Amino acid sequence: MTGTVAAIGAGLAVLGAGLGIGRIGGSAMDAIARQPEASGKIQTAMIIAAALIEGVALFGVVVGFLGL
Numbered sequence: 001m002t003g004t005v006a007a008i009g010a011g012l013a014v015l016g017a018g019l020g021i022g023r024i025g026g027s028a029m030d031a032i033a034r035q036p037e038a039s040g041k042i043q044t045a046m047i048i049a050a051a052l053i054e055g056v057a058l059f060g061v062v063v064g065f066l067g068l
Contacts, residue, residue, distance in 0.1 A: 006064045013060030020053045 028046040032039045 006066075009064035010061045013057050013064060016060075017053050017057030021050045024049050024053070 024046055028042050031042050035042075
């Protein structure tokens with residue numbers, strides 16, 4: 001039973017990270033389409049935000065599996 005709950009928690013962490021990174025990517029593409037001259041700054045901010053989300057997701061997966 002505990003393994004099932006841990007797997008669900010890890011899955012939710014991964015799902016949330018995927019949705020978050022997808023929204024960031026879409027918003028960044030919209031912003032670059034509106035202001036092409038700012039694409040370097042937008043891309044840098046997008047990559048940093050995606051890395052932070054990925055780190056939090058990894059933390060969530062580890063915490064979920066430690067609940068075993």
